[in-house]
Amino acid sequence: ELGPTGVSCSQRDGVHLFESEFIFEIIDGELVATNLGRWGSPLIRYRTGDQVEVVRTPCSCGSPFMKIVGGIRGRVDDMVTIRGVNVYPSQVEDIVRRHPTVVEFVIECRTDRHMDEATVVVELADGSASDDVCRSITEQLRTTLGVRIECRAVPTGTLPRPELKAKRLIRVSSPFPAGGGGSASG
Structure with missing residues (x-):
């Protein structure tokens, strides 16, 4: 145009x-x-x-x-407002990619009581300490973006693999199945 x-x-x-x-x-x-x-x-x-x-x-x-x-x-159309804070998937990706053990990730967004909530769902390389990685990602998201976004690990192969450009922001009514990994909530 x-x-x-x-x-x-x-x-x-x-x-x-x-x-x-x-x-x-x-x-x-x-x-x-x-x-x-x-x-x-x-x-x-x-x-x-x-x-x-x-x-x-x-x-x-x-x-x-x-x-x-x-x-x-x-x-602009990728932006989501989490607890009153504008969050772009690229901001989350910058933080998640600091962790070399993260193989793939998505951002699950859902509406709970008329507010958007988010969870970063990560797949980690085999043998990675999921609790430590998720705790670190959650803390870095909080200090960098000013909003609490939880992190949860899922087994390798759980998340979709894009053929072209990755779609990082996914609206869900039910989350990806847990298992084999931890989540940071502290």
Whole structure:
């Protein structure tokens, strides 16, 4: 819809946005663009749905344009509100992937008494101490995101394996079966 909006920085640490062709705004972390060059069907304050972080300081490559750093952090439509806190699957993934024993994971979301609750369900490499890993993930989620999200381990092979892009956020009415693993609740 927008066409090309930027180009990779020669320093290989982000994407410079074409501010000569667009007016870019970051609204609640979302990239919003107004195309300056379209006459027939202009896009005005087009919401991309991409969650980004930008830097507006001059770049060492010489580009005067703002730069997206860290890639696209998530999608607005992926966000879930857990106990009043906006949580993106990419934030949870950043924390879960710090644990090399995690083989696969999903975020189970369910509604309980009109509030969304979440549990991170992990598969661990054989022989991993599930209680320790889950306790660590739960604590890191709490300190980083400011919300308590439980962690539960399930046997290897329990979670779905995506063929293409992983779908991390799953709405459930009943959780994946427990067994063979621990959960952190302390």
